[in-house]
Amino acid sequence: MSASAPALTRFGRNLVAAPRRFVETMFRSGAPTSDRKRATFVFGNVFLHLHPARTHRWSLRWATTWGLGIASFAALGLTLVTGVLLMFYYKPYPDAAYDSIKDIHFVVPTGRFIRNIHRWAGNVMVVTVILHMARAFYTAAYRRPREFNWVVGMLLLVVTLGLAFTGYLLPWDQLAYWAITIGANIAQSPREVTDALAMTGWFDPGGFQKLLLLGADTVGAEALIRFYLLHVMILPLGIALLLAVHFWRIRKDGGLTRPDDAEQRLGPTRGVYPVFREAPQRTYQLAALVRGKTAAVGRGPEGTVPAMPHLLYAELAVLMVTTFVCLLLALFLDAPLKELANAAVPENPAKAPWYFLGLQELVAFSAFMGGIGIPSIVVIGLALIPYLDRETDGTGVWFGGPGGGRLVLTSAAFGLAAVLGVEAIAIRFGWIREWWPHAPQLLITAINPGTVLTAIYGAYSIYLVRRYDSTRAGALGLFTCFLAGFLVLTVIGTHFRGPNWEFFWSPAQWPGH
């Protein structure tokens, strides 16, 4: 633009060029046509700069991660978006909640669909986080330096289950009311121990927990408001904070776990332009005065490809697949809604949400152990894994470590056999009180199918540690047993338990209507 042209002409030319200039100023680095521009595209963008500028090819393999982490994130995003939309119409008061859900279903344009997506995305999220945890475990992704991120992941699991559970109450129907009644009574289960020790009068953590949860003695308006607040504000903020830490740690720990010989396993790069071979002396834009190296220094980027487009397309693909699946489910399967909550008509059987049914099965034998004891053992045990297994053999590979895939199969079979055996005995013959009606409660708290199973799994794990001379082998066995047990207990709680929590081979055999 000639500066000597008259101002009015310049004005006209500027106006015409304005749209193109607008785009250019929005995307400062321009189209990502070179590696430098691709890198800038990622780290110069406020939404994307949590990503690395370059990603290792191993991390992009579907077989490495199955995209489960991003799928969980996608499911979370779906629940957030649909949840906000639902908040426009949902009313968190017992007199209005149920009717507002009916209105959403029948009157709000596409309300049925949005509500179904919300419910399905929530369930999909619980499934994917559990599978993601299994993936991270089996690829030994918790090893140094990623121990703390594994713990953050455990916290995320707890918050996810909390989100699903708090949301369960909001429709205020029979399903919701009685499931949360069960949950609150499980929170009160420390009384099983304090009662047996005659301590409840002056030390009642169970009662306190239940009061904290419900804000009253029974599920009512207080509980609903409380659960609503947890579900839409406190737990989402919590999950956002934890996710920020979780993703930040992935960057700082050097990306996803990969085996040391990842390059050899991958083979030559195909279909991608050759990457440069020099190891950087320093990372990008590292301030000269900082001491020490980041994870990328000293490691050649031979196996890396630009995040834009490779990582971004992979993430987008996972996001869209998750969305597609959730929408497919939402289109054809309605979220359940039973009769209006009625305190005078208990559901029989009153069942917790499916992800807690395994626990409810154990609670049926001992409320304290099934509701508090064993979940605590599980969570703490899982959290301890990175600190107990500090070996390096097999990191980054599925079923890596001594024993490998065969050990996992054997452990799965063992775990299945153990849980099926213990459950069969308990169902067929009953438990201690069948033969000894006056058995003290503490004995049953200490010895019940849940604790017996835990002891069996623990003993098996210790056996594996000694046999393979490896803590990783023990961890592999224990985790696999835990998954098998969780699966079988959940299936039993879902399908084989009927009224009064009695065993039936099929719901068609339930007495009554």
Added chain:
Amino acid sequence: MRANKHLLLWTSLGTLLFLGWAAYTENVQNEWRQLQRAYRSALPPEQREAFRIELRQIVVPALHVSDRCVSCHVGMAPGEAGLRGHRTFAPHPDVVHDPSGFGCTVCHGGQGRATVKGDAHGTVPHWPEPQIPRRYAHAGCGSCHTHLEVPNLAILGHGRDLVERYDCLACHSLDGRGGTLRPAGTGGMAGPDLSRVGATAHDRGWYGKHLAQREAAQVGPWRDSFAPVPEPDLAAIVEFLDSRVGAPGLVEAKALFHSLGCRGCHSIGGVGGDDGPDLTRVGQRDPGQLDFSSVPGERSLAGWFAEHFRAPAKVVPGSAMPALGLSDAQIEQLTFHLLSLRRPEFPEAFWPRDRIRAVRFDEREFAVDGATLYGTFCAACHGPQGQGIRYAGMSVFPAIGNPDFLALASDEFLRQTIHSGRPGRRMPAWGEKTGGLRPSEIETLVGFVRGLGGGAAPGPDPRPGRWAAGEPELGARLYAANCASCHGERGQGNEGPALANRVLLASATDTYLAETVRRGRRGTTMPAFSAPSPVRGMLSEAEIESIVTHLRGWQESSR
């Protein structure tokens, strides 16, 4: 990366497709929109423009009602004329109330908030109150008109017959029949429709005016069609007309219910026996909670009721309700009545007159003459003529109209028995706090029961209430030999009534007991023990006195 790009592309397209499909099916192609489009095209062309396709609902916040039935049943929406005769779009039939005053679900049941047919009609799982079937539609009146006044069934029938016989239907239409169809200007006349004359204020002097008209007319219908009505017939006609409230089936059904003695075991609104379940809200029961394993046909509340009337013990194992041998027409009517027993909570501002009269002013919805009271509370067990009933598998219900019994039972005895019942047996206590009957009503019943026995009454008894001074051991032996087989070894009752009963022993005099043993009760299985017999020995006066002493021995232990 190629694979990822493809995955992204196809799932994105699929997602867009789903979103579009959902948006389309839920917002453009949904049921009520399609129906409203069909309605619009059926309208005359000049009205089509003005008709807007939108969600319609009747909202009454005080009743928590948001009824969207009128989104599909557009003809019934306020402001719409409807299409007569059409299955869905017909206007609402002419009823007493404005349909948009209360919404639809208050009267019809169903799920008002729903906009899909199955859900709206409530015939889906997890909706506890399905719509009342159309043939029983007037059962919905019972939601508010919980104490609809009905006359005695016999008088109702008699009044209806008289209205026919006196040819009132020549000029008056009534419940869809009768009335004249003379075109205007041809010298004819038509009387007002009488279907709702009992619900609205009407001229109580109508008969006098009719007579006057007849006197004044020389020729024409007043001369030919109207004739004077004698007094007792007139009273029956007036009672019948007072029951015309625009729900003829409902009134008939309720009157039938109050003639079969159902409230002898079942309480409604706190008045009635306690042997069977309380029926106050039985019409609101959730069919999803009922056991249909023995009920053929559709799984509806009406179907369950009907089968239960046919064979109670089949539908409810272990039921104490006998099979009453009802005809199909009676079962239909009783089902109708049970469906009307509803009592949803709503503000007093919406209470109709009958409910206010009953709750605030303690008026009865059934007539309080002896025949109706007996038919309402006693007839099912004691028989329509007080002859007693023997149902299979149950102990016998006594014949309280038996003249031999009434010849010994004083009014006080009858009154106390009705008031306090027979604790531990099937006879409930009918006092105000228990069965809900008032002293005046009990008195009326006593008089009616006495009438059933032809007026037999005990003469004056010179002896005191307790004069028996026999030997208890002799009495015990004699009792065991002669009485225990029917009255039970411990007097707990079997074929015969329970004698070791607190209320019986408190209200019966020794004379009553001794004379009953001595004379027996003809027509029942209680023989006269002082009469000669080929199968047992006669009992002397002293032996009877000992038996009475033995019975009195139970008075302390049964307290």
